[in-house]
Amino acid sequence: MASITEFRAYTNTAARRNTFYNYCTTRYVQDQAIFFLLVDAFKAEKRKRQAAFLNDWFIKGNIPDEYTQNGYLGIVNISSGLQGTISTNTTSAVSAVGRNFADKMNNHGGGMGGFFGALKQKLGDTTVSDSLFDAAQAQVVTMLDDNGRHGFGGVGGAGATYKPNGVYQPVGAFSQQVIRFRKDLKIGGFDPDKLGIF
Incomplete structure (x- = not known):
């Protein structure tokens, strides 16, 4: 079972983040990978605009239809109680400052x-x-790992097929969404190039 530390090792450079993102598109778990990457970028910068973006899109589910119709993005799959707590805490934190x-x-x-x-x-x-989304990110790592079903399986673990320094071709069906999403990421205060989303 891969840990959050291992997933951070998988994504510790822009090239590795791109590899991670591309690989996750081949497993159709790119929305979870994107959330993981965005939370780590938020933890580094702790910007209000980033927190609001993460909360509005991935916790509350206010994702534009153009991203949800073909399964490119979706709400983070967490319990409704945790969803409510994270959303309330984020809104309060942003409002306080x-x-x-x-x-x-x-x-x-x-x-x-x-x-x-x-x-x-x-x-x-x-x-x-920077801890606003920790609980949700931990659940995303569990879902990504999912007993190796998505090919992570921990370093050398059973079912591990993912290679952090490998080369993976992203799924072409999402190309139009990626172009638009990069613009939305910039509006939300994120750098899509640093995130490896291209």
């Missing part, structure tokens, strides 16, 4: 006091906790 300067001013009471409070906050740490 504010998405923009006006939000920060309102959080500090508005007016001149709110202005100086927001300015002080802006000069400090305005990131959100």
